[in-house]
Amino acid sequence: MQGFRRLSESSASRPAQGLAAAFNGARGAAERSVEDAPPARGSQVVLSDDKLRLRREDLGQTLLAMKREAYRQAEPERSRWPRWVQALNILPRSHAVTPKTVAIVESLRRTLAAGDARTPLDIKECARLSLDMEALARTATPGSPLAELSQRLALLGQAAWAQLARTEAEAQLLPQFQRFDQPGASQERSVGGAVGVGLGLGEAGAGAKATLSVGLAWSRGMDNDDEGFVFQNQGKAVSARAGVQGGVGVASLSGAVEGRRQRTVATEYASATAFVKLKADQLAHGSRRDTLGLSARTAVGALIRLFRPSHGNELRQYQQLQQQAADQQQRLGVLLGWLGQRDSAASLPGAQAPYLPPSKVDSVKGSASARAEAVGVGAGVGAAVERIDIQADALTPIWQGLRQEQGAARNATIAQQRLAGIEQKAAALMGADARNHPLSGLSGAQNMAALRELALEKLRDAADGLRAEFEHFCAVAQQLDAGIGKRQGGAAVERSIQAAWRAGSREETLANMALAHAALTLTAAGKGDESLLQSLDQLAPRLYAPPIRHDAAALAKRTSFHDVLRLQIRDRSIALDLGGALGPLGLKAEASLTERTRVHHNPVRAGDYKDVRLSLSGNLSGSWPLDALRDALSAQLAPHGLAAEVPAALAGLQSSVGLQGGGALTLLLRFYRPQYQTQADFPAEAAGFRLQLSRVSASGNLGVSASGGVPLQPGVSLELGLNAGSSATAVLGERWGDNSLSAPLMHYLHLKAVDESERWPAMREAQRPALEALCRKLAEPDSAVRQEAGYYLKRQGVDGADFFAAMERFAASGSRRAGDAALDALDAMMERQLPLWQADKQSFAGWEELPLAR
Structure with missing residues (x-):
């Protein structure tokens, strides 16, 4: 850099120094000969690979050529003199300081040169490259090739930064979303409203009232079905409800019937990992200035982000940046040719966001309930039937x-x-x-x-x-x-x-x-x-x-x-609950039985279910009547003689705002009878409901509601209500049944199908006690699961002697080594089932193949 320092020193001429100036100039020329020598015409550079990783060494060569061009544009008259005359350092100086364009390029070049030449630029260096190139584009002559090249390199650097930032975001988001890989996990936010008519009178705890109402609701959420797929859902629902309530003193009796129709649009992902990999740029927040630690200086930006989280989120532009980087590759090659370089970078793929066709889920549900309460303790019973039709498009x-x-x-x-x-x-x-x-x-x-x-x-x-x-x-x-x-x-x-x-x-x-x-x-x-x-x-x-x-x-x-693909679920359920309230705190115990028939293309999910749920829940709620606001308003206006201005229509208005929060612990016992048990070659004595899994889950909810009643005439009122809330469910533990192969088969085959079989060893270890109990059952000659395994082995064309021998050795010894051998034999049996399982899915009668669109 001696050459650049000399050319930017004081412009005062020193002819008296003669020989010293010539000597110094020659030394500067020698030093400049390394970095300021003109590049070989057509020198090859590869700025990035096909993964958009920026190559440090080649980028340094380009910045060096840009520095020369920036200096030439800043002092064009010097180019008329031969280089050996410039080296003598006797020409009048036209600039007292280094041109700003040269300073930007040189500072960036030195920063990047500090790293290992064999390693690509890291995320901070990509952010610095992009921001500095944007500054150079603003400083350079507008419309010049140098300004355009700076803009192109800024975009390339920003796209490379976005690629690395997205990778970091995936690593940060995966632990947050990994809970959705657990079947039974869910999360939902909802908002709704209802309008209805109330009929009847009630005073001092005595009387009766009937209500008729219709409601609308919108919801968004995520959940994991039993198999392991993750769904992102958006739903709309309409409902109608009729209820009656009567009471005398501290006792009350109520009942209601309700019908509900819901349409949900669901997008399916193979797993939580797949969801994060596809959506990381939409779920995280990031910018180049955040990466460099510069955003803290902008208090206004921090305030804006407090109320608008997406403000300044450059990571959301990831897809657009990847496409723009691919679009400009040809032009970038032309501009590098202007510098005397030839671009040999591989073609970039552009934005590669796959199209995932959504599924449509239509459900119709009818329910009836009754409840009796006295002295703060109540008991209730409810019954419901539901039909769910699923239509999934496959391209x-x-x-x-x-x-x-x-x-x-x-x-x-x-x-x-x-x-x-x-x-x-x-x-x-x-x-x-x-x-x-x-x-x-x-x-x-x-x-x-x-x-x-x-x-x-x-x-x-x-x-x-x-x-x-x-x-x-x-x-x-x-x-x-x-x-x-x-x-x-x-x-x-x-x-x-x-x-x-x-x-x-x-x-x-x-x-x-x-x-x-x-x-x-x-x-x-x-x-x-x-x-x-x-x-x-x-x-x-x-x-x-x-x-x-x-x-x-x-x-x-x-x-x-x-x-x-057309699927269907039919549910019937009955529930009993017993609970009480002490002020704002309520406790309830509930038991329910749900009978479900599932028409499904997955043979280890199709069939009949019986779900037994036992739950203990608590909630804390508060309700604040808004009538006090009306009374306070009248009291403030009375001294001024304005109390009469309060509209008479508000005199009978009853309204309140409530806040509710609650949690529950639920034990689920799921019994399953697969549909394939109805086939003629399945042993009849092994058919029937078997425990598929037991699961303990915790759920929580938080919501706010507002309600009001406007009297229309004596005994008739208009009822209005709004509510919003969120809920989440996390699975605390799950154990598979030991007399059925359905649970391990379902998970093993799913992980194989979605190419995430590396997750199976951890899942197998987590379920090892259940699987070892299963292996002991497989060793029993008359067990149902042994006959079920025999059915699978027969379909696979295997006699099963070695399989059952491994189970019997483990049952006899109970050693860790024998257990590993038994589990390996079970894995091998499930692996052989994979092609048969795939063929069964393809032969499902619910597939509708459409002719090619004209």
Whole structure:
């Protein structure tokens, strides 16, 4: 840096120093020769890899070239003199200090150079790079290549920061959401209102009153079903209620009937880990200044965030930043070429947020209850019936559907319809005029019959041409989205490509390219050419998830086979409770029995259930009448003679605000009779309800409510109510039953299906006492679970001698080693069941396969 320091020192000329100045200038030239030497033209740099990790060494070379250019722009007249004259240090100085642009670049370069050249930039360095490049862009000459390059590097640094910040957010959020991996955990927030009519009179604890009301409610929450999937829910409900209450003295009797209809939109995630990985940027808060510890200086920003938590949350822009970084790659390469460098970075994938089709859950519930209270103690009984219909959409990308073993559909007729639909749609891209029919332009065939007759070389050329067309379209779209080419007709070029593919939008263009890809895949499969199929398979992931801005939902619907899964749950329940209240504190004990029939595609979840729940709950509530406000208002106005101004309509108004909080401990005993027990080859003596699990959970709730009654006429009042609250349930412990394979099978197969089998060893260890008890039961010759295991082993084509021998050895010895061997044998049996289980799920009668949309 001696060269930069010399060129920014005092501009006073010192001709008297002659030889000393020449000597010092020569020394400065020697020192500058290392870092200020002009870069080799076309030198190769790789600023980032495909994971958007910024390379320190290559970035340092770029900053060094930018420093030279910043200095040249700050003192353009010096470039007229040869470098050896400048080295003599005898020229008049035009600047007394280092130019600000040079200072910004040099400070950043020194900061980054302090790290190990072999390691990528860390999160703080990415944040510093981005903020400093933004400062350089503001300082540089507006509209200059240096200013634009600074803006591009700032965006690249911000996208890299967001990538690292998101990784950190995942690590912080996983412990918070890991509780949702436990079946039975839930969390919900709700708000609702009701309006009704009250009939009757009641005075001093005697009298009767009937109410009729309708209500609306909205809710949002998360829960884990028994299998292990995590659901994010948004629900709307409408209800109608009729109730009657009467009392004499300290005794009262009440009853009510209620009907409720609810529609819930649920998004399914494989696990809490999958949920966090997909939603981390929406769940956490982060900014580059927070990373560098600079936000504490902005008290105003802290105040704003207190009332608006999303303020300044740059992490929420993660998807947008990833896409912008991919869009600008071409332009960044051009700007690096202006510096004499050649960019060799791998292509970035852009925003890769998968589309998860939501499920629709419709429930209809009817309930009736009665309660009697006296001297602060009450008893109640309730009964309810409920039906839940679930409709889950499943989208399979066409290229995957064509390559899977079962073919385009499970049903042969639907499969033929789907293949015919592909050919029919592909025919619209073919014709005699190749210029207006893109598939004919690629292949030379005018119809599907001619396409099937093409030679393999022609098909390979068509596949290569499709890849080139796709990459060209992506390049044009990215340039346009990056703000490049708008004045050079970039939009017109994109429209011309869309017109050539007989489309009016990006999604239609990509869908028609995917259709051409499907037609070529069908033709290649018919010829049995694996190399061509492999080439098409390599193109498919990018074609179906392109690295450009697009509507992922619209594209997925256009390029997928659509299946609908229909499930159903039918519940009947009865509950008894006994409780009392002492002032604002209430205690209640409750016992309930729920009989459930589940129609499900998972064979270890379908069947009949009996849930026995025993719970002990407590609540603390307070209610404050608002009538006191009216009385206080009248008292304040009376001295001024204004009491009469209080509206007479408020004289009979009764209203209150309440706050409630409560908690409960619940013991659940679940008995399960799987549907597969009804099959002819299942041992009849082993059929029946068996304890599947016992679970202890804790729940809590907090809510606020407001209610009011407006008298309309004697004995008739208008009843209004509002409420809002939140609730959560956490599982304290769970133990699987020892006479049924359903619980371990359900969890083991689920973890295998969602590719999280690494969680099984910890789950197995947590349930080891229950599993060892299960193994002892398996060793008993007449136990129901032994006969159930025999049914599974028979389906697997295994005689079971070694399996049961391992169980008997453990039952005889009880040693840790024998227990491990028995559990390993159980794992092996469940592993062999995996393909049979998957086949059973696919053969479920509730699948509805839809023909290809026209």
